Amino acid sequence: MKRNLYIGSTLAMLLVALGIGQGILEKKADAQAKSNTIMVPRFEVDPTFPKPLPNHWYQGMSIGVGVDANDHIWIVHRPDSVNANEAAEDAKTGTCCQKAPPILEFDQQGTLLRHWGGSDGEGYQWPASNHGITIDHKGNVWIGGNGGGDGMVLKFTQDGKFLMMVGKKGVPIDSNSQDHFGMVAKISVDKKENEAYISDGYGNKRVVVIDADSGTFKRYWGAYGNKPDDTNLGRYNPDAPVAQQFRTPVHCAEMSVDRLVYVCDRVNDRIQVFTPDGKFVKEAWVSKRTLGDGSTWDIAFSNDPQQKFIFLADGKDEKVWILDRQSLEILTSFGDGGKQPGQFYAVHSIATDSKGNIYTTETYDGRRLQRFLYKGMQSVTKGEDQGTVWPTKATK
Amino acid sequence: MKRAVCIGGHLLALLVVVGMPVLLDIGPVVLAPSAFVTLGAQAKAAAPTVEVDPLWPKPFPQKKAWILGSVTGVTVDVQDHVWVVHRGVDSLQANEKGPTLEPWASSCCFAAPQILQFDTAGTLLASWDPKTGSGYDWPVNPSGIAVDDKGNVWVGSGLPTPSLAAAGRGRGPAPAAGAAPGAARGAAGAPAAGGRGVTPAAAAPPADAQVLKFDKTGKFLLQIGKAGKTDGSDSPTGFNRPGALAVDSAANELYVADGFGNHRVAVFDATTGAFKRSWGAYGGKPTDTDSGAYDPNAASSKQFHTLSCVKIAKDGMVYVCDRQNDRIQVFQKDGTFVKEAVVSKTTTGDGSVWDVAFSNDPQQRVLFVADGHDKKVWMLDRGSLETLGSFGDGGRYPGRFYGVGSVAVDSKGNVYTGETYEGKRVQKFVNRGR
Numbered sequence: 001m002k003r004n005l006y007i008g009s010t011l012a013m014l015l016v017a018l019g020i021g022q023g024i025l026e027k028k029a030d031a032q033a034k035s036n037t038i039m040v041p042r043f044e045v046d047p048t049f050p051k052p053l054p055n056h057w058y059q060g061m062s063i064g065v066g067v068d069a070n071d072h073i074w075i076v077h078r079p080d081s082v083n084a085n086e087a088a089e090d091a092k093t094g095t096c097c098q099k100a101p102p103i104l105e106f107d108q109q110g111t112l113l114r115h116w117g118g119s120d121g122e123g124y125q126w127p128a129s130n131h132g133i134t135i136d137h138k139g140n141v142w143i144g145g146n147g148g149g150d151g152m153v154l155k156f157t158q159d160g161k162f163l164m165m166v167g168k169k170g171v172p173i174d175s176n177s178q179d180h181f182g183m184v185a186k187i188s189v190d191k192k193e194n195e196a197y198i199s200d201g202y203g204n205k206r207v208v209v210i211d212a213d214s215g216t217f218k219r220y221w222g223a224y225g226n227k228p229d230d231t232n233l234g235r236y237n238p239d240a241p242v243a244q245q246f247r248t249p250v251h252c253a254e255m256s257v258d259r260l261v262y263v264c265d266r267v268n269d270r271i272q273v274f275t276p277d278g279k280f281v282k283e284a285w286v287s288k289r290t291l292g293d294g295s296t297w298d299i300a301f302s303n304d305p306q307q308k309f310i311f312l313a314d315g316k317d318e319k320v321w322i323l324d325r326q327s328l329e330i331l332t333s334f335g336d337g338g339k340q341p342g343q344f345y346a347v348h349s350i351a352t353d354s355k356g357n358i359y360t361t362e363t364y365d366g367r368r369l370q371r372f373l374y375k376g377m378q379s380v381t382k383g384e385d386q387g388t389v390w391p392t393k394a395t396k
Numbered sequence: 397m398k399r400a401v402c403i404g405g406h407l408l409a410l411l412v413v414v415g416m417p418v419l420l421d422i423g424p425v426v427l428a429p430s431a432f433v434t435l436g437a438q439a440k441a442a443a444p445t446v447e448v449d450p451l452w453p454k455p456f457p458q459k460k461a462w463i464l465g466s467v468t469g470v471t472v473d474v475q476d477h478v479w480v481v482h483r484g485v486d487s488l489q490a491n492e493k494g495p496t497l498e499p500w501a502s503s504c505c506f507a508a509p510q511i512l513q514f515d516t517a518g519t520l521l522a523s524w525d526p527k528t529g530s531g532y533d534w535p536v537n538p539s540g541i542a543v544d545d546k547g548n549v550w551v552g553s554g555l556p557t558p559s560l561a562a563a564g565r566g567r568g569p570a571p572a573a574g575a576a577p578g579a580a581r582g583a584a585g586a587p588a589a590g591g592r593g594v595t596p597a598a599a600a601p602p603a604d605a606q607v608l609k610f611d612k613t614g615k616f617l618l619q620i621g622k623a624g625k626t627d628g629s630d631s632p633t634g635f636n637r638p639g640a641l642a643v644d645s646a647a648n649e650l651y652v653a654d655g656f657g658n659h660r661v662a663v664f665d666a667t668t669g670a671f672k673r674s675w676g677a678y679g680g681k682p683t684d685t686d687s688g689a690y691d692p693n694a695a696s697s698k699q700f701h702t703l704s705c706v707k708i709a710k711d712g713m714v715y716v717c718d719r720q721n722d723r724i725q726v727f728q729k730d731g732t733f734v735k736e737a738v739v740s741k742t743t744t745g746d747g748s749v750w751d752v753a754f755s756n757d758p759q760q761r762v763l764f765v766a767d768g769h770d771k772k773v774w775m776l777d778r779g780s781l782e783t784l785g786s787f788g789d790g791g792r793y794p795g796r797f798y799g800v801g802s803v804a805v806d807s808k809g810n811v812y813t814g815e816t817y818e819g820k821r822v823q824k825f826v827n828r829g830r
Binding site for chain 2: 056058059084091094095097293315316337341385388390
């Protein structure tokens with residue numbers, strides 16, 4: 001009897017122990033799953049944005065997008081990339097189409113407003129290959145250029161009236177030049193100090209800071225804050241020791257609300273973060289094994305007060321990565337290769353508006369502006385690739 | 397007659413342009429997108445109103461990372477399934493095929509299988525990659541697709557000879573355009589073979605000179621002609637880039653547009669592949685004389701110049717796209733010439749008449765004409781061949797076109813298009829009636 005009892009209680013204890021163990025295991029798994037579930041902004045492509053261009057205008061490689069204070073969307077594209085078959089009307093071989101002017105402004109409805117640019121004017125030369133567009137806090141429009149000899153940035157009013165040229169055309173590559181640039185990819189402007197940050201560029205390997213009104217050179221730096229040099233680094237190798245210089249192109253330099261400058265070292269697949277005076281803070285790789293054109297093409301910050309997220313355009317892997325801005329960890333991604341809405345070919349530039357919507361442009365044979373509507377927060381498994389983000393009701 | 401068609405076309409083009417801002421002032425409609433509407437004239441045989449469905453077809457399964465190459469054929473079978481053939485990996489730019497490069501360069505993308513079957517909702521039903529099959533010569537450039545009433549799938553082959561205007565296609569000819577990505581690539585040290593341009597087909601032997609028949613699962617059934625063995629316009633066994641075909645299921649006959657190299661329509665027994673008859677422009681004897689570049693002001697050519705479609709209407713009329721002569725010629729099944737019409741007569745370059753499809757009404761009163769050079773789909777009254785209207789314009793957005801070379805219509809009257817070159821899409825235009 002006693003013995004039986006003993007056995008019984010042992011068995012019971014064993015069962016209890018097993019039960020507890022099971023409970024602990026479940027809790028552990030649960031916690032793990034929870035820690036992998038994160039909240040990120042959700043987007044849906046707007047497949048009917050923008051409205052068709054008038055006049056049989058045809059959009060070429062689209063290598064810049066910016067949003068102004070009125071939430072108007074400005075893009076810059078390369079009319080000369082529209083080939084003879086596409087611009088058959090210009091070539092007088094058919095009824096469609098004509099090359100659209102390079103600078104195009106759209107309102108929130110996607111209607112084309114102002115359009116201009118493409119030729120030299122009094123006091124300035126248009127770039128051989130215009131590149132990057134930013135509308136600064138004063139409402140002025142900045143563009144760079146990455147064609148051969150493009151050594152300048154240009155500033156215009158929104159009506160296309162010329163304001164300033166910094167640097168000049170027809171100059172050699174020199175990452176230590178104090179008076180010109182080497183094929184500038186993009187400009188961003190810091191309202192507080194009224195300074196322009198130049199992503200310089202396709203020829204040079206540096207970030208340059210100039211006075212946004214006078215154009216005076218103030219400072220510049222290379223990767224890790226090093227003095228830049230023009231040594232050819234050869235091809236990017238993800239297994240080699242990390243490069244101590246940027247590889248061309250230096251493709252973006254964007255300042256966050258807490259005054260950190262995020263630089264796209266595109267072919268090195270990395271983002272480097274600096275103080276405004278060029279002191280290196282931290283770095284992170286995105287899709288580190290991506291070769292060729294690289295993965296870190298352009299970034300935009302989320303529009304919450306803290307700018308918690310970075311949206312990063314990766315024109316080689318054809319997606320937009322969403323990163324935690326502080327930790328630089330990859331949280332999720334969306335997009336996929338293809339020609340349909342929400343898909344990309346060579347997604348090159350990215351910007352956000354005041355409502356949190358994302359705009360992208362595609363170069364090469366993508367040649368589109370796309371809008372991704374912000375749809376609030378959603379939970380995803382950390383690292384989840386969302387693929388093509390179509391309107392949810394349509395995909396049901 | 398020709399003149400009337402031409403004038404009509406211009407007038408309508410004008411109306412479409414003028415009407416656009418009003419028609420398009422609908423705002424972004426996400427769930428039932430109705431932008432990019434176009435409209436036929438108020439003329440006699442009213443053309444349908446169509447609206448692009450920007451969310452058709454559905455994306456390929458995400459994990460596959462598939463993309464379409466240049467689309468060279470679209471057709472709808474008797475079950476209303478949409479079949480597509482495209483040029484696959486050979487038409488992809490280096491940046492579109494990162495994971496196939498050595499070394500691996502990026503996660504995007506792989507060419508989708510070259511034969512694809514969708515339902516009208518845009519769901520991929522089936523696909524197969526004939527490149528991997530054996531017992532037949534898969535073309536360097538598959539072109540044209542037809543599905544007969546038994547469900548057999550027919551594919552032609554070949555690329556048109558590029559026109560002068562087309563020489564720069566796929567990449568910008570201007571130094572500025574080339575310089576920028578070139579600079580990026582050079583400095584980036586991207587794979588040297590990474591030219592983004594399309595690989596020139598001319599460099600790739602053997603020459604396309606065959607048509608193929610498969611069952612609907614991709615099982616090989618028949619080949620007429622032989623890869624690399626081009627033959628002239630009088631050949632009973634060979635072709636020169638036969639880029640389009642159609643099947644008369646009742647008569648069990650295959651019609652081949654032969655084609656991009658030759659100057660004839662050739663008819664074969666659809667089971668044995670035995671040659672039956674052929675004819676050239678106006679039903680004459682086809683020859684291999686080069687008729688030279690199209691001149692809109694010259695007398696009409698007695699020779700076909702880039703034959704890019706053959707389609708058979710329910711009433712037995714055979715429609716032929718004489719692409720670089722900007723004209724449609726209509727024949728009886730025995731090759732007797734019936735009539736012709738010129739579409740967008742001043743178009744040179746790659747020509748205006750790339751493919752045709754018939755409307756879904758019993759009389760097939762409307763003829764849809766894919767015009768890859770003018771980047772639109774014309775709608776013609778099939779009886780008179782007068783232009784009723786057109787839709788589309790140039791660009792990469794939904795409802796716009798680049799290299800629209802294929803058109804097909806389902807039983808509900810919805811229109812499907814395929815784009816070659818760097819268009820690389822299939823689009824659906826929903827029929828909204830008149």
